[in-house]
Amino acid sequence: MKHIKIIDLLNNTKTLQEVTAKGWVRTFRNNQFIALNDGSTIHNIQCVVDFENTSDDILKRITTGAAICVKGTLVESQGAGQKVEIQVTSLEILGDSDAEKFPMQPKRHSLEFLRENAHLRVRTNVFGAIMRVRSVLSFAVHQYFQQKGFVYVNTPIITGSDAEGAGEMFQVTALPLDGSAPKNEDGSINYKEDFFGKQTNLTVSGQLEGETFAMALGQIYTFGPTFRAENSNTSRHLAEFWMIEPEVAFNDLADNMDLAEDFIKYVIKYAVDNCADDLKFLDERFAQEEKQKPQAERSEMTLLEKLNFVLENNFKRVSYTEAIDILKDSTPNKKKKFQYLIEEWGADLQSEHERFLVEKHFKCPVILFDYPAKIKAFYMRLNEDGKTVRAMDILFPGIGEIVGGSQREERYDVLVEKMKALGIDEEELWWYLDTRRFGSAVHSGFGLGFERLVLFVTGMTNIRDVIPFPRTPQNAEF
Amino acid sequence: MKHIKIIDLLNNTKTLQEVTAKGWVRTFRNNQFIALNDGSTIHNIQCVVDFENTSDDILKRITTGAAICVKGTLVESQGAGQKVEIQVTSLEILGDSDAEKFPMQPKRHSLEFLRENAHLRVRTNVFGAIMRVRSVLSFAVHQYFQQKGFVYVNTPIITGSDAEGAGEMFQVTALPLDGSAPKNEDGSINYKEDFFGKQTNLTVSGQLEGETFAMALGQIYTFGPTFRAENSNTSRHLAEFWMIEPEVAFNDLADNMDLAEDFIKYVIKYAVDNCADDLKFLDERFAQEEKQKPQAERSEMTLLEKLNFVLENNFKRVSYTEAIDILKDSTPNKKKKFQYLIEEWGADLQSEHERFLVEKHFKCPVILFDYPAKIKAFYMRLNEDGKTVRAMDILFPGIGEIVGGSQREERYDVLVEKMKALGIDEEELWWYLDTRRFGSAVHSGFGLGFERLVLFVTGMTNIRDVIPFPRTPQNAEF
Numbered sequence: 001m002k003h004i005k006i007i008d009l010l011n012n013t014k015t016l017q018e019v020t021a022k023g024w025v026r027t028f029r030n031n032q033f034i035a036l037n038d039g040s041t042i043h044n045i046q047c048v049v050d051f052e053n054t055s056d057d058i059l060k061r062i063t064t065g066a067a068i069c070v071k072g073t074l075v076e077s078q079g080a081g082q083k084v085e086i087q088v089t090s091l092e093i094l095g096d097s098d099a100e101k102f103p104m105q106p107k108r109h110s111l112e113f114l115r116e117n118a119h120l121r122v123r124t125n126v127f128g129a130i131m132r133v134r135s136v137l138s139f140a141v142h143q144y145f146q147q148k149g150f151v152y153v154n155t156p157i158i159t160g161s162d163a164e165g166a167g168e169m170f171q172v173t174a175l176p177l178d179g180s181a182p183k184n185e186d187g188s189i190n191y192k193e194d195f196f197g198k199q200t201n202l203t204v205s206g207q208l209e210g211e212t213f214a215m216a217l218g219q220i221y222t223f224g225p226t227f228r229a230e231n232s233n234t235s236r237h238l239a240e241f242w243m244i245e246p247e248v249a250f251n252d253l254a255d256n257m258d259l260a261e262d263f264i265k266y267v268i269k270y271a272v273d274n275c276a277d278d279l280k281f282l283d284e285r286f287a288q289e290e291k292q293k294p295q296a297e298r299s300e301m302t303l304l305e306k307l308n309f310v311l312e313n314n315f316k317r318v319s320y321t322e323a324i325d326i327l328k329d330s331t332p333n334k335k336k337k338f339q340y341l342i343e344e345w346g347a348d349l350q351s352e353h354e355r356f357l358v359e360k361h362f363k364c365p366v367i368l369f370d371y372p373a374k375i376k377a378f379y380m381r382l383n384e385d386g387k388t389v390r391a392m393d394i395l396f397p398g399i400g401e402i403v404g405g406s407q408r409e410e411r412y413d414v415l416v417e418k419m420k421a422l423g424i425d426e427e428e429l430w431w432y433l434d435t436r437r438f439g440s441a442v443h444s445g446f447g448l449g450f451e452r453l454v455l456f457v458t459g460m461t462n463i464r465d466v467i468p469f470p471r472t473p474q475n476a477e478f
Numbered sequence: 479m480k481h482i483k484i485i486d487l488l489n490n491t492k493t494l495q496e497v498t499a500k501g502w503v504r505t506f507r508n509n510q511f512i513a514l515n516d517g518s519t520i521h522n523i524q525c526v527v528d529f530e531n532t533s534d535d536i537l538k539r540i541t542t543g544a545a546i547c548v549k550g551t552l553v554e555s556q557g558a559g560q561k562v563e564i565q566v567t568s569l570e571i572l573g574d575s576d577a578e579k580f581p582m583q584p585k586r587h588s589l590e591f592l593r594e595n596a597h598l599r600v601r602t603n604v605f606g607a608i609m610r611v612r613s614v615l616s617f618a619v620h621q622y623f624q625q626k627g628f629v630y631v632n633t634p635i636i637t638g639s640d641a642e643g644a645g646e647m648f649q650v651t652a653l654p655l656d657g658s659a660p661k662n663e664d665g666s667i668n669y670k671e672d673f674f675g676k677q678t679n680l681t682v683s684g685q686l687e688g689e690t691f692a693m694a695l696g697q698i699y700t701f702g703p704t705f706r707a708e709n710s711n712t713s714r715h716l717a718e719f720w721m722i723e724p725e726v727a728f729n730d731l732a733d734n735m736d737l738a739e740d741f742i743k744y745v746i747k748y749a750v751d752n753c754a755d756d757l758k759f760l761d762e763r764f765a766q767e768e769k770q771k772p773q774a775e776r777s778e779m780t781l782l783e784k785l786n787f788v789l790e791n792n793f794k795r796v797s798y799t800e801a802i803d804i805l806k807d808s809t810p811n812k813k814k815k816f817q818y819l820i821e822e823w824g825a826d827l828q829s830e831h832e833r834f835l836v837e838k839h840f841k842c843p844v845i846l847f848d849y850p851a852k853i854k855a856f857y858m859r860l861n862e863d864g865k866t867v868r869a870m871d872i873l874f875p876g877i878g879e880i881v882g883g884s885q886r887e888e889r890y891d892v893l894v895e896k897m898k899a900l901g902i903d904e905e906e907l908w909w910y911l912d913t914r915r916f917g918s919a920v921h922s923g924f925g926l927g928f929e930r931l932v933l934f935v936t937g938m939t940n941i942r943d944v945i946p947f948p949r950t951p952q953n954a955e956f
Contacts, residue, residue, distance in 0.1 A: 003728060005627065005696070007627065022727070022728045022919070023696075024693075024694070024917045025917075038696045038727070039629070039694050039695030039696035039697075039727075040627055040695075040696050040697075065916045065917045066916075066917050067693075067727075067917040067918060067919040094917075094918070094919040094920070095888065095914075095916075095917045095918030095919050096917075096918075097915075097916040097917045098915075098916075101915070101916075102916045104916075118909075119687070119690035119909040119910075119912060119913070120690070120694075120912060120916070122690070122691055122694040122695060123693075123694040128694065128695065131629055131631065131691070131695060132629055132695070134630075134632075135624070135628075135629040135630040135631070136624075138620075138630050138632075139620055139621075139624045139630065142616075142617055142620050143617075146613070146614075146617045149483065149485065149518055150613075151517070151609055151610055151613040152612075152613040152616050152617065153609070153613070153946055154612075154616075154703070154720055154945065154946055155946060155947065156718065156946070156947040156949060156954070156956065157635070157680075157703045157705075157718055158648070158680075158705070158717070158718050158949050158954055159954065159956075160954035160955060160956070161956065168652075170636070170650050170651065170652060170673070171650070171651055171652070171655070172648050172649070172650055172680065173648065173649055173651070173655060174646075174648055174649070174707045175655055176655075177649070177651060177653055177654075177655055177659050177667050178657065178659070178661075178665070178666070178667055179656065179657020179658075179659075180657075181655050181656070181657075183656075187656070188656070189655050189656055195648070195707055195709075195717065195951060195952075196717075196949065196951070196952060196953060196954035197951075197952035197953070197954075198954060200954045202635075202636075202650065209597070209946065209947060209956055212597035212598070212600070212956075213600055213609070213946065215502075215545075215601075216502070216517050216598075216600040216601040216606065217517035217518075217600060217606065217609060217610070218483065218501075218516045218517035218518050219517075219518075224702070224703065225632070225635045225702065225703065227635075227636070229652045229673055231673075239636070239673065239674075240634065240635055240636050242632055249500070249516070249517075250481060250500045410573070431596075431597040431955075431956050432597075434597060434598060435597070436573075437575075437576075437579070438543045438573075438575040438576070438579075438580045438582075438598070439502045439503075439543045439544050439545040439572075439573045439574075439575045440545060440572070440573030441500070441545040441572040441573050442572070467632065468631055468632055468633060468634070468687065468691065469633065469634040469687060471634060471636050471674065473673060473674070473675075474673075474674060474675040475674060475675070476634070476636055476637065476638040476674035476675075476676060476678045477638060477909075478634065478637075478638070478639065478687055478690075478909055
């Protein structure tokens with residue numbers, strides 16, 4: 001008899017049928033009650049063992065982590081906490097789990113310990129929930145864009161272009177590192193002998209390639225891994241993370257903000273609607289975590305309230321210039337509590353300033369726009385004032401920047417001038433410039449760091465806990 | 479007035495309304511008829527210009543590739559080939575395209591030329607169609623698995639594990655290549671000083687990490703980029719390609735074959751149902767290409783017939799042993815037409831043998847299973863005969879291997895013995911072995927090379943033409 005997934009058993013109302021279930025033992029109480037989980041849901045099914053008619057040898061092997069197959073009758077449960085349970089008629093141990101050695105004991109482990117056991121942590125309630133929510137969120141991303149007619153584009157991971165300047169890059173090579181790589185006469189590495197015939201790196205963004213596709217297909221999005229070789233050992237940075245980058249021909253900055261806000265609300269709504277059980281569990285976990293904090297630092301809202309707050313409120317749109325005025329006049333600035341004091345227009349905003357705006361001042365998601373050209377990337381559309389660009393960042397409470405985007409500079413001459421001023425090689429970006437040479441048009445796009453979204457939706461606080469196998473400085477285990 | 483996408487204009491039955499459209503000029507005939515495309519569909523909308531009341535200066539700038547905005551009345555078309563057209567009342571040039579310089583002329587270009595212009599080729603009918611079909615196929619992949627409750631897992635791209643042995647790997651490093659990288663006393667590179675504190679590579683497969691998640695979440699799938707540093711300059715290989723790898727706890731090899739066949743049929747059906755216009759175009763293109771071939775080499779079926787054939791027929795399941803018998807007795811083997819003659823059981827099958835089985839003998843997709851252990855990977859489940867493993871490959875006409883999978887060796891002792899025999903470091907794969915130490919169970923999975931699927935569905939013949947920016951030896955442009 002084919003086994004039935006536990007999520008389907010729990011939703012089953014046809015009791016008194018013979019069923020088979022397979023899964024892993026979470027707990028075994030009183031030599032009688034197995035809590036069995038197969039990953040299909042956060043809920044376990046209770047399997048009641050007839051211990052008087054089960055050999056001691058088998059009973060001893062029903063340990064936390066063991067894989068088992070049970071056959072029995074699905075009956076209404078007499079106990080609290082579940083509607084149905086399985087009265088076991090036969091039980092087979094598929095794979096033992098030595099109770100002394102299995103690292104995932106039925107107790108609370110530190111997140112640090114669990115990170116070191118990333119291959120097993122997903123067998124816990126919290127990581128099972130996070131990974132299911134992450135999966136549903138990623139599907140929501142695809143569904144949102146596909147329903148709107150966007151074309152999914154896989155921009156290259158290995159890139160010969162290093163001009164974007166979004167961050168430090170990892171080098172990709174098939175050459176040896178020991179000094180024996182072929183060299184040019186001037187002593188530099190002869191990359192013509194490398195696999196791709198040139199120096200290559202891991203991409204920091206698919207935007208530039210994405211733009212070329214938007215200027216043909218109209219609406220496109222990427223969703224793939226991106227990389228930063230920055231030595232940032234923080235709870236907000238990963239060396240390898242997944243990014244979503246839509247790009248739309250004929251969209252201006254206002255359209256871009258509308259798209260980003262609508263998109264974020266859609267995917268959060270989708271998770272709220274489709275991950276109710278997991279989010280309920282994570283909501284309770286969030287509440288427990290908050291209780292550990294001093295009163296003053298506790299969140300004013302529960303996790304689910306935070307999610308609904310985002311869904312129900314417009315993101316506050318504030319120009320950089322307004323934001324600077326607010327920050328200059330703010331108490332932490334006047335009292336010199338900011339590490340970086342805001343003194344004049346043009347200052348780059350630090351995390352502390354973004355958090356003040358979002359968490360203290362506006363108390364809602366904020367879209368900052370029209371930044372000084374000097375602190376933003378070369379490809380952003382220069383405003384008529386000649387000093388600001390049509391950039392926008394979306395800031396979220398507790399997360400900081402979750403989206404960075406802009407209307408792109410569509411004017412060939414202005415773009416080339418900007419590249420020259422910044423020393424960006426025109427020859428290398430010949431293909432990017434072609435989009436402005438042939439049929440250029442207003443277009444806009446943004447990048448959303450997927451893990452920051454998962455962080456927000458799950459209420460976790462360290463980005464290493466929302467990706468299966470985090471890559472950070474000094475860590476590429478598994 | 480907000481512009482309307484061309485796909486929506488063409489499907490509109492409410493004529494005599496004022497509309498705005500934006501897009502790129504494909505052709506401009508008789509100073510009057512613009513074929514306008516915005517990438518939302520393969521079809522252009524005809525825009526009829528009132529040339530007597532339009533300045534020569536504007537008319538001259540309506541060139542192939544130019545971006546324009548037209549306003550006008552949507553009317554029933556008098557001409558053949560379209561139901562509606564736009565009677566233009568005003569026309570704005572958004573971005574010029576110098577007719578002398580724009581590489582994508584309205585004529586047939588060689589695929590080789592188009593590859594060198596991968597940033598512009600997507601503005602042609604054929605590449606627009608391919609990229610839309612690719613996008614829809616990728617969504618079908620996610621929808622199939624999500625509907626069945628699979629969890630999408632992003633396995634790591636940068637990996638510290640090189641034990642899978644699926645192919646040559648690219649190295650990822652932040653160290654210099656010129657010989658100045660820090661060294662150990664024995665002269666070897668001191669990778670402790672590299673970004674991750676160890677030697678790292680680009681993944682060749684997410685399977686091993688995926689297995690650890692399947693043993694917790696039950697049903698998982700990956701869909702991400704994978705890499706091979708193999709110097710294969712063929713029409714079937716890429717250095718960077720996208721792979722789909724489902725892994726299911728409690729599935730045996732028969733379940734695995736069922737899943738793979740059902741999955742492939744679902745995604746092809748989804749494309750047939752949702753890409754009708756693009757596939758009709760590609761079907762016509764395929765027919766034209768076939769006409770160029772000598773009669774004997776032409777496909778017996780049109781592209782759409784090939785797709786429907788896969789949907790309507792069971793994949794033929796044949797054991798390796800049966801396949802060897804068929805090949806040994808085959809005419810090309812007897813007449814020594816095979817480059818590698820099949821002499822005895824145990825031989826590895828080459829592309830020529832796979833093609834013979836699929837295209838000449840069975841004339842349908844074939845699933846070969848139960849391969850000799852010696853020619854397959856260490857993690858495959860050894861059969862009771864002690865010499866074959868529960869492997870399966872799916873072979874497609876014109877494509878060759880599209881899926882490779884297996885039931886995995888779930889027995890700790892057998893797996894360790896196999897690793898020892900092959901010199902695979904147990905210490906390095908401690909986490910993989912943990913899945914067999916704690917709650918091991920029968921499980922199976924497979925890998926499907928996404929580009930080979932796109933190749934089959936679009937009827938293209940070179941894998942470089944079904945990925946936006948192909949990476950191959952000596953080529954990482956863009």
